[in-house]
Amino acid sequence: MSYKLPKYIPVERVEIDTIGVEERVARLNTRSIKKESKVEALKMALTMMDLTTLEGKDSEGKVKQLCYKAAHLHDVFPGLPTVAAICVYPTMVATAKKALGNAKINVAAVSTAFPSGQGPMSVKLDDTKFAVDNGADEIDMVISRGKFLAGEYSFVFDEIAAIKEACGKAHLKVILETGELETLDNVRLASDIAIAAGGDFIKTSTGKVQPAATLPVTLVMLEAIRDHYYKTGIKIGMKPAGGIAKSKLALQYLVMVKETLGIDWLNNELFRFGASSLANDVLMQLVKEQTGVYQSLDYFSKD
Amino acid sequence: MAKKKTDTTTIEPLKFSGAWDYAPAPESTGHIKLEKRYGHFIDGKFVEPLSKKYFATYSPSTEEKLADVADGNAADVDAAVKAARKAYNGEWGKMPAAERGKYIYRIARLMQERSRELAVIESMDGGKPIRESRDVDVPLACAHFFYYAGWADKLDYVSPGRKPKSLGVAGQIIPWNFPLLMAAWKIAPALAAGNTVVLKPAETTPLTALKLAEIIRDAGLPAGVVNIVTGAGATGAAIVNHPGVDKVAFTGSTDVGKIIQKAIAGTNKKLTLELGGKAANIIFEDAALDQAVEGIVNGIFFNQGHVCCAGSRLFVQESVADEVIRKLKDRMQTLVVGDPLDKNTDIGAINSKEQLATINKYLKIGVNEGAEIYQPKCSVPSKGYWCKPTLFLNASQSHRIVQEEIFGPVLAVQTFRTIDEVIEKANNTPYGLSAGVWTDKGSKIFKVTQKLRAGVVWANTYNKFDPTSPFGGYKESGFGREGGLHGLLPYLKFD
């Protein structure tokens, strides 16, 4: 009989009470964001967006269109910012880089056998290096959820650390795929592992699994970031992704960030939305605030 | 306070204001109908006071007069008690229980329909944030009527084998911290049990009770079943001492509770008392700390701390004390203090000038006793009565701020090392209304909640209320329960 060595756990478990989290979220959601603070927040949300296309059917043409939209959100409305980044598969990185040209918009690539993460380490490393070599500014990796749920935390930790190394100068976002982690305790533990292993951002979801980003999950991740900051002084970023389609929900996320981590996180260096249809809804709200008239999607470009 | 294990003093505290501050979001008052002057509600209609006297009720946030209300004297109370007796001996007493229940259901529904108006007036008259009056006070008040309505024709099941009977006329005196909700807690079970009522709201917050009187009138409740007499202490005393009152129910301070208990000594009046508290909120090192911090905030800053069951004594285990206090201070910086009608307000106005003076007195006492005071940097309006959320760190059991009920947003913080120590300290008080326990360990929850001498214990939560859940204290926090099946017992007698 062989004796199995105890597993290496790089972080302490932090207890989370789900109902308490839900109640806090409900209370945050009662914040009423009106008038100038609403306009300010909507514009802020645009600057924080990772405009995303992650389809098997993605083509160079589709990616080019998205890149144009990223830099020209709604040209009839003067003074709008650009989004933070375009998020694509590694094979589309070169196209996106070229299409964006000098625009100050990053290119993020999903890697590590996205979205399942079920690939050998060598493939994951190659995947990452390929994207970086093609000019990716940011890498969105997925963790091995199967290993995590099996309790092999050191595997998860080591994998993140290896990908971080492969990223070089590119920023690393670690996707926890919280929809597969089952409990908020697990979300917290995965957040702590991802941060300890070197992630620059922690991200909720791939967008391919339901539920994707939720407010309770995001709150738990923000608390992990806060605790890490107070221990080390290092600011980790946060990216909820998937299922954020409406401005009202985006504002709720911003309220949560402000009241959990403070105003230093209210910028795209430390906070991103991973979304595809949110931009147009935010644009419609901005036009409505300006004109006082409710808008139709027919007047906003779909890319 | 325990010394820090790691040096984190060089890390900048998080900043919560200075960018993207929320614009004002005031609830509109356009749909509110307030009379300039209110008489008593006696025998089904609003009547001029026999005292011929009125007093003004003010908004504690603007110091503006909202309305004049009648100042009841003994003659007014006598008229109300007689109307209640007539209704008890007459239509109400003879009504089939199911019909009685239907009237209570009707009141609940009418309240729900007018919930926004009730919430706004509650915040104007009492100073509490609209978020609370809208999301807590008014829905819970409706729920109480809804819950007890269904009991009216099921009283035989309250104590199986014993035949229940109503008591007669209930005299009820309620405080200013939850004006409408306390009226609901008092009136709903009394009516369900078949009694009639004379209720006096607090002198600083009479308006929602008078709005409830309008609703009761509109519901077509037989005249005299519910009578509402406004006034101050003397009016209350007239109710307590009236020989026609069969039952007295009081919620308020322990001092006044004792006076009432003494006043009815030697009479046959039944009594329930919901009095003061100084609850311990205990945070163990194995708790879900972020949620515990939220529980601390709900425990002491809910309704400006004007809550008898407020978690006003915080006990934090030494090993996590620094972390919890740091998290708590951060959280306190996000609390919005100001206009009760603003939807973003977390802490509204202190209910009255007098109460503000009391709180300020204790702030001075705390400082003089050597506790370390902490208040977040936040602005408060120039008019009105305000108190910033306040911590007293390094407090000790012998401090008055630890022993006495302050009834404001003021939290006394102590640390502890062992379970036995914290249980002893938590119980070391004349009060016994409520307590909070935070730990992730199930067996510890059961042990500690059993050891705490308090009528309501919240484990891993705080300040939760429900019409089905009995509420009331041990020791000097009073006796009798409100809510649930237990809440019917004080309004019934058995053969």
Add this chain to the structure above:
Amino acid sequence: MPRLEVLKTYKMYIGGQFPRTESARYYALADKKGNVIANICLGSRKDFRNAVEAARKAFGDWSGKTAYNRSQVIYRIAEMMEGRKSQFVNELVLQGLTPAKAAAEVSQAIDLIVYYAGWADKYQQIYSSVNPVASKHFNFSFPEPTGVVSIIGPETPSLLGLVDAVIPCITGGNSCIVLASETQPLGAVTFAEVLATSDLPGGVINIITGTRKELLAQYASHMDVNAIVYYGTDKAEIKAVQENATLNVKRAIIRSGIGTPGPELINDTLETKTTWHPVGY
């Protein structure tokens, strides 16, 4: 020469001990013909204070015992009493009862103890509830003992009244200090001897002999007493009890006499505790 009879000294029962009154005072108990039967301790306020201290000390342990255990301990009291039945009967007769009435009262008292022994692990379910709150919480209410209870027992029936007063009270997990019948105190003292040889921990029941006149106010006003049970119909006494009770919001339970036994008598000195906990994972 006939054997000289050994006379009994009637003492009080405090904290499981049999002290004389600290005041060293007594009153003479006489039979109908005026013959002195015994000298009875005239308990003082200090005796009462000592008894409250003993009761407070005993409360934690007694209330913390399992209900099953409390049930057995109370049943054991009945067993011990049965063994001394004749002594109780004799003393009641000595105090003026007919032998038939005395025997009936003693039997009734023993049976009443058995009745409440059975309640010790049952009343909780009668008075408990799971409350269907409209939120994600599990919420339940259950009874707990009020704490230390002072009892002014009925004058007559002296023994049955004593049992009716103290047994429901301790069945609920309280500890108590009872004032024995002034005119018929013998049964109370013998009952103390039964308690001392039963498994009841010292201090759970404390028995003081003396006068209502002297001790009523003390029983009602002591700040470490959580509830007072008063037997009687004297309006002035009732008012005094209720007024003094207000000092610490004491629960004042007024009983005109011995009523129908039932769990309501246990419930008189119980509190309801409601506990909330979130439900989630």
